[in-house]
Amino acid sequence: MKRMLSAFGCGLLFGAGLVIGGMTQPSKVVGFLDFFGNWDASLAFVMGGALAVNAIAYRFVLRRAHPVLAEEFAIPRRSEIDSRLIGGAMLFGVGWGLAGYCPGPAVTSLLSGHSAAPIFMAGMIAGMFGYSLAAEHLAGALVARPQPGVSFVPQNTDV
Numbered sequence: 001m002k003r004m005l006s007a008f009g010c011g012l013l014f015g016a017g018l019v020i021g022g023m024t025q026p027s028k029v030v031g032f033l034d035f036f037g038n039w040d041a042s043l044a045f046v047m048g049g050a051l052a053v054n055a056i057a058y059r060f061v062l063r064r065a066h067p068v069l070a071e072e073f074a075i076p077r078r079s080e081i082d083s084r085l086i087g088g089a090m091l092f093g094v095g096w097g098l099a100g101y102c103p104g105p106a107v108t109s110l111l112s113g114h115s116a117a118p119i120f121m122a123g124m125i126a127g128m129f130g131y132s133l134a135a136e137h138l139a140g141a142l143v144a145r146p147q148p149g150v151s152f153v154p155q156n157t158d159v
Helices: 002-021 026-033 042-061 083-099 103-109 116-144
Strands: none
Touching: 002 042, 002 103, 026 042, 026 083, 083 116, 103 116
8 A cells, every 4th residue: 555655646746747847738848849949948957857856866765775665676677779779769759749748748638638638648558559469469470480591490409
């Protein structure tokens, strides 16, 4: 129950920060991304402030033996930059620039009355579902089809 209340409180704080910072206003986000037009730099300060607070807090939190509500920290171990990461980042950026929403602000904006938020969320969920189907299909096709020049003859290890 403590973990659920903590997650709810963090979500509320995150949502409030998005609203106060203006990140739930697609026009403000698009204005921030319009470097050669009427550029609105205010979101740079919002993001910079969030990064500064997180960078400092991260150092203090990792000094603990474990999180307050878990047995161990869940820190990603992968650090390589690959085509999936670059492609995903590009797709995220293009979607953010075209719609003025990214997932967090879109969820926060669902209750705002803006008709674009539910449309964006539906498209985002459809995209996630479509990606998972495509990835599943491609993974199955790669496993079922041998690659050229690769032999799948079992090795005899009894010799």
